[in-house]
Amino acid sequence: MKKLKVLSFFLLLFLTACQKPVTIETKEVTKTNTPTIFIHGYSGNSHTMNTMIKTLEKSTVTEEEMVIRVFEDGTLDVETDLKNEFSQNNPSINLIFDNNTSSQWHQAEWIKSALTYLKAEFKVEKVNLVGFSMGGISSFLYMETFSNESTQPTVEKLVTIGAPFNEFIDDNEQSEESILEKGPTQISEQLANYQTLVQNLPNESRYFLIGGQISDDKLSDGTVPLNSSLGIYSLLKQNNFFVKHQIILGNEGKHSLLKKNLEVIQLVGNFIFEN
Numbered sequence: 001m002k003k004l005k006v007l008s009f010f011l012l013l014f015l016t017a018c019q020k021p022v023t024i025e026t027k028e029v030t031k032t033n034t035p036t037i038f039i040h041g042y043s044g045n046s047h048t049m050n051t052m053i054k055t056l057e058k059s060t061v062t063e064e065e066m067v068i069r070v071f072e073d074g075t076l077d078v079e080t081d082l083k084n085e086f087s088q089n090n091p092s093i094n095l096i097f098d099n100n101t102s103s104q105w106h107q108a109e110w111i112k113s114a115l116t117y118l119k120a121e122f123k124v125e126k127v128n129l130v131g132f133s134m135g136g137i138s139s140f141l142y143m144e145t146f147s148n149e150s151t152q153p154t155v156e157k158l159v160t161i162g163a164p165f166n167e168f169i170d171d172n173e174q175s176e177e178s179i180l181e182k183g184p185t186q187i188s189e190q191l192a193n194y195q196t197l198v199q200n201l202p203n204e205s206r207y208f209l210i211g212g213q214i215s216d217d218k219l220s221d222g223t224v225p226l227n228s229s230l231g232i233y234s235l236l237k238q239n240n241f242f243v244k245h246q247i248i249l250g251n252e253g254k255h256s257l258l259k260k261n262l263e264v265i266q267l268v269g270n271f272i273f274e275n
Helices: 050-058 104-122 134-145 176-182 189-200 233-238 262-273
Strands: 004-006 010-013 022-025 029-031 036-039 063-070 076-079 091-097 126-132 154-161 206-213 242-249
Touching: 036 104, 036 134, 050 063, 050 091, 050 262, 063 104, 076 104, 091 104, 104 126, 104 134, 126 134, 126 262, 134 154, 134 189, 154 262, 176 233, 189 233, 206 262, 233 242, 242 262
Parallel strands: 036 091, 036 126, 063 091, 126 154, 154 206, 206 242
Antiparallel strands: 004 029, 010 022, 063 076
């Protein structure tokens, strides 16, 4: 795969017409044809991840080249101008579930359907995944369940944003340090399942967990507690995977705001696209 390295430059992010452009300094961005797939959360739609995709696109970090809608039977509706292959512009894909309130198990299967198509039709060998809320846990379950199949491309990086790995168990007594070191003290059936399947994860994948904390005394983004959004951190660490985390503090750390938070968008862009 050819790589075009773009050395240090400034990204101009225009949030709205009435706001001044925000300048973000990046270190080094590598341009490849590896697609990054953005996946919405429960009850989400084509607009959910659009702010993040368009902001990164305006910053010349990525270029949206495809929209995939997956139906319940696994069939796809694909919008793209591509003929044979993705460009060397860090292509992005907006992945949408037609049934947006189904289980993570169904969503994991639908991710598999989309990635099977990408590998078969466009010879895609590597992808990155960015999942908001339920899109994050469905992506992780997909990786634990299907990613080693020959029909699937390799997931290089997974970013999860406000993903409820430990469901919604609100344990305000456990500190951030304890969550990161030992994992949640109260473990949901869902997290226990992730622990059982962890050996199926591809060795080369890298992980970035982003959570929100709305106040000093509320270890939660208002919907997903930190012991859930960071619930797999210690599991990954103990199994020798590369994993990092970031907590967004204050009002901007509210669950519904995380996906369009400028700091989060910068963090995602840096992790996915920087060399």
